[in-house]
Amino acid sequence: MRCFKAPDSLRTDAILANLALMSIPVNLPEELVAQIDEINADRASFIEEAVRRLVRDSRGTGRDEVDRINALADELNREAEDVLEYQD
Numbered sequence: 206m207r208c209f210k211a212p213d214s215l216r217t218d219a220i221l222a223n224l225a226l227m228s229i230p231v232n233l234p235e236e237l238v239a240q241i242d243e244i245n246a247d248r249a250s251f252i253e254e255a256v257r258r259l260v261r262d263s264r265g266t267g268r269d270e271v272d273r274i275n276a277l278a279d280e281l282n283r284e285a286e287d288v289l290e291y292q293d
Contacts, residue, residue, distance in 0.1 A: 231252065233241075238248070245251040 241248055241251050
């Protein structure tokens with residue numbers, strides 16, 4: 206079993222982890238493989254980094270949505286309180 210340390214660009218919360226690597230077959234279009242090869246001769250590390258970034262970025266999206274919902278909820282609650290004050 207091969208272990209590695211995540212590169213600085215992929216670390217979250219500055220926590221290093223030793224992860225066991227798993228080999229999986231992936232089918233990609235020839236033109237995409239050619240583009241990968243132009244950027245990095247090590248296809249596996251390129252794809253690993255791309256997947257890690259996508260996973261990291263997708264996690265942030267959910268938090269952003271919750272923050273926006275909470276901000277709107279706060280604003281709506283303030284408006285509702287104003288309306289209730291006028292009713293008294």
